[in-house]
Amino acid sequence: MPSLDRQDNVFVLDLGDTENRFHPDWLTAVSAALDEVEKAEGPRALVTTATGKFYSNGLDLDWLFAHAEQHQDYVVSVHELLARMLSLPLITVAALQGHTFAAGAMFSLAHDFRVMRADRGYWCLPEADINIPFTPGMAALIQSRLAPQTAHEAMLTARRYGGTDAAAVGIVDRAVAEDAVRTSAIELAQAQVNKAGDTLGTIKSRMYAPALALLRDTINPLG
Secondary structure: OOEEEEEOOEEEEEOOOOOOOEOHHHHHHHHHHHHHHHHOOOOOEEEEEOOOOEEEOOEOHHHHHHOHHHHHHHHHHHHHHHHHHHHOOOEEEEEEOOEEEOHHHHHHHOOOEEEEEOOOOOEEOOHHHHOOOOOHHHHHHHHHHOOHHHHHHHHHHOOEEOHHHHHHOOOOOEEEOHHHHHHHHHHHHHOOHHHOOHHHHHHHHHHOHHHHHHHOOOOOOOO
16 A cells, blocks of 8 residues: 655655555545645655556556446546646656556656656556547646647557657656666655745646646546
């Protein structure tokens, strides 16, 4: 399960050491960690990362197929996490030490910055291959965070981007050696800790207002 640590003014949220799929219990644990980060006072920033082969493989499809009657409520809870991260009133950095797929990739895009391992691991939106269309909120999030041509290729072709390729098209901000992923992300976050506060939250909320409105639509989240 996710665990929260703090290094000086930077909170580090480790998403876990499995595929870190969005099981309801996992979503609850991440939300509780974000509560703690938001309630903290003074300069602060947030880095999310994971331990092992995966950053996150996204939706917990096994749980979802076993609880099909809760499909819409589950999507609403995932949207809620994406919207919250996108509008969090402090700088956020995703340290992608492993595979980052589907809703896990979208979660990374909801951060302000991304640092990815250069030599191994992929960032991918596989929805076109697995026959699961993006919800309106998810599509809006992706298109608000990526250049149009990059979003087009990533969403339509399900391309798997390695770290260097992801950096070249702006999916991630830095591609670094494996042992530098977490430290580089923390350094990037530490440089921005004084930005935390209501003003930053307002800037984000206004910058991403269309995507946030769709992600917060609890009436028709599936489109």
